[in-house]
Amino acid sequence: MSHSSPIQRRKSRQIHVGKVAVGGDAPISVQSMTNTETCDVAATVAQVQAIADAGGDIVRVSVPSMEAAEAFRAIRAQVDVPLVADIHFDHRIALKVAEYGVDCLRINPGNIGRDDKVREVIACARDKGIPIRIGVNAGSLGKDLQRKYGEPTAEALVESALHHVDILDKHDYQDFKVSVKASEVFMAVDAYRLLAKQIEQPLHLGITEAGGLRGGTVKSAVGLGMLLYEGIGDTIRISLAADPVEEIKVGFEILKSLKLRANGINFIACPSCSRQNFDVIGTMNSLEQRLEDIRTPMDVAVIGCIVNGPGEAREADVGLTGASPSNLIYVGGEPDHKVSNTDFIDHLEQVIRERAASLEAERARQEEAVILKSTG
Ligand code: SF4
Known part of the structure; x- marks a missing residue:
């Protein structure tokens, strides 16, 4: 996005x-x-x-x-x-x-x-x-x-x-x-x-x-x-x-x-403060490590609370916004589902991987369409 x-x-x-x-x-x-x-x-x-x-x-x-x-x-x-x-x-x-x-x-x-x-x-x-x-x-x-x-x-x-x-x-x-x-x-x-x-x-x-x-x-x-x-x-x-x-x-x-090259995940994360509803820094570090292998260009937002969360999440391919009593996960810019604020890393990783796979599939479809068009 x-x-x-x-x-x-x-x-x-x-x-x-x-x-x-x-x-x-x-x-x-x-x-x-x-x-x-x-x-x-x-x-x-x-x-x-x-x-x-x-x-x-x-x-x-x-x-x-x-x-x-x-x-x-x-x-x-x-x-x-x-x-x-x-x-x-x-x-x-x-x-x-x-x-x-x-x-x-x-x-x-x-x-x-x-x-x-x-x-x-x-x-x-x-x-x-x-x-x-x-x-x-x-x-x-x-x-x-x-x-x-x-x-x-x-x-x-x-x-x-x-x-x-x-x-x-x-x-x-x-x-x-x-x-x-x-x-x-x-x-x-x-x-x-x-x-x-x-x-x-x-x-x-x-x-x-x-x-x-x-x-x-x-x-x-x-x-x-x-x-x-x-x-x-x-x-x-x-x-x-x-x-x-x-x-x-x-x-x-x-x-x-500088948007000169896309390679893997572009993370958007807040620095966190006492308003955070989950451990933003721990989540960010963990996701960065777990998702190093992804080459698909995509934006992932990890934002601690609803002050900036929904705005950033709507612009991202996957967004996590801290909220009480449950955090919100956005996919493709839309609110998708809620997660509790403990033990959600495995789940979030899976959501991001699935989104990466669907973006890849979409890219392949578009490339194929261009080739078909150019070959008449
Ligand atoms: S988005 Fe919320 S948790 Fe993150 S720094 Fe801003 S106010 Fe604090």
Whole structure:
């Protein structure tokens, strides 16, 4: 029962990271990066899978050595989700992972070195249809730019990015996306704003090294929120010193709050107060945990009393409103039935799952109708 987003997205050129389109009119993708030792294939595969299961569209894996490139081959063979290899300097690693089925190379052409090596990487990427991500980071600006600007600035980040872009341009290679990340929100936002005016390629957004789960989430939401609201950004990565699965969840919450992407349940819950007729916080936490697997976009309202309950519940797919002597459950915006205020979690979970299933069935019916119409 969501409304559509008022955001007008910047028109970017579309590229494909494996089966995932990035840029153009493609949905903004959410990605994360493994933090396991890449050579520990079992641990890395498990983490890639966990990220994908949480809804991650793309997963990045660091490939710092030829040994890690061999591990990448084994990882690639065991997972379906598009993989980006994060490579610094050594072009031989890029060629190896390209051979092993990588879906995107994160490598800065200016750091590869000699022109013949750059040419070799680009020729290979072109041949195999692999896009490149130029990734500029305030923490690792080149010495020349550090000297020129004295300290990292938005302009320095953009100049660095454009230097790498120029190299790809020179080789007539347009299949790339760019990030200009900083841990300082204003610097990152300014850099992306500047860059968005200068290139047509998709932008990969992130506030780098944002911090721990709480601080990093807030910082990322503020920074990415500003950019996304302006229509800037085609794929996002939330950098948290936390489990990568949390990065995916936070990424989707940001996109959901701007109505740029729907994935799973959008909860509306009151903070609770002495008027509550049931334990709002306990109920909310329990539902969030129990319903993590639901991917159907839907609104669920959990409101402690009749002050705001009926109003919110009427706008939601399922709503629980605290009332005395019994609480009220709304389905599809209409009052449906009453429940006592003890032991209703199992029941509520069942009602939400049933509603999710009926919304899915409805969506499938609509899709089928569109296909039938288009095939005449
Ligand atoms: S909706 Fe009711 S229980 Fe919830 S915070 Fe408001 S007054 Fe308190």
